[in-house]
Amino acid sequence: MSSERTLTVARAGREAVMWEMQNDPSVFMLGEDVFAFGGVFGTADGLGEMFGPDRILDTPISETGFIGLATGAAMAGMRPIVELAFVDFIGVCYNAIVNLAAKHYYLSNGQVKVPMVLMLGSGGGYNNGAQHSQSLLASLAHMPGSVVVTPSNAYDAKGLMHSAIRSDDFVIYSGQKKVAGVGMLGTPIKTSMSVVPDEPYTIPFGVANIVQEGTDLTMVGVSWTVHQCIEAAERLQSEHNISVEIIDPRTVVPLDRDAIFDSVKKTGKLLVADEDYQSFGFTGEVIASVVERDPSVLSCAPVRVANPDLNIPYSRPMELRVLPTADRIVEESKKMLGL
């Protein structure tokens, strides 16, 4: 029996965690504030009561330590889900992520598996300052050995979480805080909520979602910027009759380069929106991936809308200036289209 339920991203992801924990005793969660608090961004809401402190394990503020422990538990056949709260904290445990968890499988020539999920909350836009608003996806996606998942809506969040937990690979599951739809960040973004089946289902890694088809311009976004693209596309459609195709890669490693290329081939125009620092990041990678196949598919210069390589200022007007908002996307699109 499947009811029609519209869920937030956070609840949908949590539902997958819950199902997997109920059905697989090797799945457990650990991190700061997961047991009684339910995770800083609600990722573990209610799980503590449901599964008890031995399967929803509170940790000290020792990120290198607990990611190290989780890696060991995974090597021993458990399926840990590590909650790291803010992606900004990868600084204190980057080694455990990229040099330890992400290297064992390859270096052991496939002998040692690390079936572990690392959950992160990324993004700003709520005036939380430079160390609690970052995106940092590229610093993770750049490093080989992990899958990097970035759901933008509830349906994908659940399916990708099932896939992540069942995967024998190390999966970084990066949620965006405002996309998650957690209470303290105001009204959830409408387009992030979806009807979510009761039953478990999986979504393959490396297959993009074509959010909407279009013919004039391709927009590629991840997580929060998918919604900025949707809003921008609506305005371009209604105000200028521009038909935008929006691609959401859903996983940035592996990246569905085929889907992006095919779309640009059709539209001839490419705009990439990303909340992360622009240089050496997602936007450059997407653009390069297209032109290294064939630059002639582009009818004009591709455009990046990202953080202009600035540490994130706290103050509202300045933070808004560095965010890749729908406004900035509309503006850049119009320039591109000569409007």
Added chain:
Amino acid sequence: MSSERTLTVARAGREAVMWEMQNDPSVFMLGEDVFAFGGVFGTADGLGEMFGPDRILDTPISETGFIGLATGAAMAGMRPIVELAFVDFIGVCYNAIVNLAAKHYYLSNGQVKVPMVLMLGSGGGYNNGAQHSQSLLASLAHMPGSVVVTPSNAYDAKGLMHSAIRSDDFVIYSGQKKVAGVGMLGTPIKTSMSVVPDEPYTIPFGVANIVQEGTDLTMVGVSWTVHQCIEAAERLQSEHNISVEIIDPRTVVPLDRDAIFDSVKKTGKLLVADEDYQSFGFTGEVIASVVERDPSVLSCAPVRVANPDLNIPYSRPMELRVLPTADRIVEESKKMLGL
């Protein structure tokens, strides 16, 4: 009196350090194995004896700790030079680098300066395994707030080191181990050695060096790959009469996008070579920087020669396969040129 001396990169950089230490009491060095050992890659060779243990400070294996201390010393007006040996170790101190040292100046609105140099040794090619052969430049360059310097030859090494130490910004000075010309890595790369003036001189950040002019194809490399480009260009010239222009940005943050664009505008063809993991890295950034200005300057698809997103295998034939060697550059160039 200026003699004609040909130096290795390591010696040229060290000469700048020495001069600055002699002339500015606020400059000091700290890190593992700097005092008696002279730095794992010879960066501090002889300095211990010259300046004593109070200015050439050995540290515990506590990278987060000593980069934190150096940041504080810099805030207090000293000019610390931190020796981190292998760039692979940024994992244990990424926070101190990108969230601490790289953020103070901006967040304090310019009140607090961090005039600090972080010296790193990057790169592989000598069978030292996956945790001692990485390049990781993009993980550093992606983050705002620091300058990232990557000298490819002795002349630049000295000038950029003077600039780095005198800079009021936090400068990451990334040397490549094989480019450095240290004893244990065999005969120095010929093209990395240069005649180096005795006198101190500076090189501005963000100004590329045109290693050689050419008309058929632009190659962009950093540090070690500059030399792979030089070798490849020689072979293309002598075997196929191809004229290659080689650009060495010298600093990847800031990146001299103008010089790269101007060159590609002239040649119509772009190959970017980088030892780092390919995706979300330097190669994508360079290509995107060109096409976002004007994709029509490209007469064919740009090409990337980098690590194909693999953790670095130890074994010689496999490691050689993932390195961006002159062989791979020649091969890709020939494909590009239809040869």
Added chain:
Amino acid sequence: MKPTAAQRKAMYSDIVRSREFDDRVLELYFADKMPVFDLAKGVIPGEIHSSHGQEPCAAGTMPHLTLEDTITSNHRPHHHAICRGLDLNKLAAELMGKKTGYCAGKGGHMHIYSVEHKFSCSGIIAEGMGPAAGVALANKMREQDGIAVSYMGEAAANQGAFHEVMNMAGVYTLPYICIIEDNNWGVSVSKKASTAIERNSERAASYGVYGEYVEDNDCDLIFEAMSRCVDRARSGQGASILEIQTYRLKGHMHGDQMAYVPEEEVAAMKDCVIEYRNKLISEGVLTEKEAEEIVSQQKSEVDAAIQFGLDSPYPDPEDAFQNTYAGVSK
């Protein structure tokens, strides 16, 4: 060293000042975030970690520090900033993201810098220890006066940086003091659930440094303990860990309901402002009237500061591009 009557009054005045400030911030924080609560809304947005209950940790230690000394604080910086003597106007303005704030709005609540007060803070756990110890190292190298002090919570003592920096402080015999404000909680995780031993000050033995535990959140006791640590630092005897038992009265951040804190524990929490006032009055150091005067004096200064903040303009969006580098123009 025991505090004089004047010092005790000043400490009382400081904790009142900090409390009044936090109370006004709390009020403002929620005032304009309704009907749908949203961290991003209102005149004071983002996470706010108030110092309610922990004021003596700052008020009792700062009197020993001069403007040659350096302070690093953490994500809960108001009491440190205020007891250090930072300007209330610029502080209030910074919390509101205004152009007149200490960092012209770039920093915010967790990133308050005042170079003249040698004061900074940051939001990553235990991150302030390294810089403080580094200033201490610099001063020692230059044979210059000035010690350095970092403030943090008890849960921060489980972060690797704590270990690395304390060991270096021991090895280099640095004029550095690590102050641990033990409020028994790191967000929702109790000390017992996160820390293998009872007293973080005992970890001093691992680093060859001095450790001291102050078992009550009392300005006088803290003042005395700090005087011993400061003496050691100034006289070349090296670093200390000063651990203070304190209370987090208003939860981890504004909005935290503290549902996870046992009722008995909430009931047992002491409010230092009341306690210290009663103590000073009962010991004849302060009269009721003086106490009231101090409160109303601080209240009005805080009110003026808040008003200053409210009246100040926001920065221009394009200001985001200023002060990105000291010497590089991109």
Added chain:
Amino acid sequence: MKPTAAQRKAMYSDIVRSREFDDRVLELYFADKMPVFDLAKGVIPGEIHSSHGQEPCAAGTMPHLTLEDTITSNHRPHHHAICRGLDLNKLAAELMGKKTGYCAGKGGHMHIYSVEHKFSCSGIIAEGMGPAAGVALANKMREQDGIAVSYMGEAAANQGAFHEVMNMAGVYTLPYICIIEDNNWGVSVSKKASTAIERNSERAASYGVYGEYVEDNDCDLIFEAMSRCVDRARSGQGASILEIQTYRLKGHMHGDQMAYVPEEEVAAMKDCVIEYRNKLISEGVLTEKEAEEIVSQQKSEVDAAIQFGLDSPYPDPEDAFQNTYAGVSK
């Protein structure tokens, strides 16, 4: 628990085996790197950290571990791998980057994995602690037998990971043992220059775990101390730090001339292979003849292993693209 005569012979045999292996590796290492020394050249390339002198730390501890137990080692892994019983052929082949090696050449000297021996190692300081403690946690959660042991040097105890993992081992009462091989040097930095206190085992007090120091590099003493730590781990009493005074006879890595080590210290270094042989002979546990037999037996096995490695083929360059992900095809 004291070792039996048979166990003592076995330990002797193990340290000989490890030493013979390291001697042959050392020989081969330099043989083909001339006339211009280049780490990248020769049949065994890259950095090699030999175990010369530290063999008892492995030989004395491994007898207490079963195949249900898990071991993580560090950048100096030969003695651990050999005393754990890893196959010498595959080990030698891995060091040569051959297809027949444990990781088919992907890992190399610092990344030897044998899943059947629950053995792994890695090159980042103190990195092995977390995974070992994590296996211990998993076993505890599943109420499964099996403890976990990590091996590292004394200098690694100043890395933040040490602190974080030991504290968690204390908080969760994990069946985990951290073995510290104190050879007095971290590359060129002496313990005194890097560590604020004399004994790392005393840091156990910071984590509520058991700490023990073995003051001589002697298989028997190590065996006994380890038995106490293992008993605690197996009986649910939690984690230990076992610190062993040992000697690094051949420098940090092959090629290190140890110019920075004081002459007296070099002169005082004990060679455990000679010491233990003399001890066993003088105590009547071993005859000269038996000792010689053990040596020649191990020598010939090592020779055969080296030959196996030399005779093995290199992987194909394209093998680099295999086993990149367990389930994802890019």
